[in-house]
Amino acid sequence: xxxxxxxxxTTFAFAPQVIKVMKDxxxxxxxxxMCFMQTLGIFLWLVHGIFIKDFALIFANSISxxxxxxxxxxKIKYH
Amino acid sequence: xxxxxxxxxTTFAFAPQVIKVMKDxxxxxxxxxMCFMQTLGIFLWLVHGIFIKDFALIFANSISxxxxxxxxxxKIKYH
Numbered sequence: 001x002x003x004x005x006x007x008x009x010t011t012f013a014f015a016p017q018v019i020k021v022m023k024d025x026x027x028x029x030x031x032x033x034m035c036f037m038q039t040l041g042i043f044l045w046l047v048h049g050i051f052i053k054d055f056a057l058i059f060a061n062s063i064s065x066x067x068x069x070x071x072x073x074x075k076i077k078y079h
Numbered sequence: 080x081x082x083x084x085x086x087x088x089t090t091f092a093f094a095p096q097v098i099k100v101m102k103d104x105x106x107x108x109x110x111x112x113m114c115f116m117q118t119l120g121i122f123l124w125l126v127h128g129i130f131i132k133d134f135a136l137i138f139a140n141s142i143s144x145x146x147x148x149x150x151x152x153x154k155i156k157y158h
Binding site for chain 2: 002003005006007008009010012013014015016017019020021024026027028029030031033034037038040041042044045047048051052
């Protein structure tokens, strides 16, 4: 049960950040390197999940990937 | 191998953000809700890892937990 709650929290944690960057168009205090590492890392988790055919990994990381990719794009656009 | 690279990226992705908030003392564009959800989520991953005695989960999440907790404290202090 704790693992499921942890997975939901860390998967959906990016949602409020996506809303904030879209609303404020201000990404000054976000680290570009963190955004890039998160996007690449979560993408690799997604690939790993597909390789090992783990639905939970695929599901959670495809949601997170979309959100961190949006944050990365906003960081690049509004740096 | 992809899983290990993914784990390293998502674990150490917070390091550049810790450096940036410590250097700039500016957390304006960081979402407090994201910081809180990440800190709680990663803490629960750590607890989950301890329960299932998974060294990799314990190792990765204890590192991430320290970093996201620092980011959360800076966000609260310099909001």
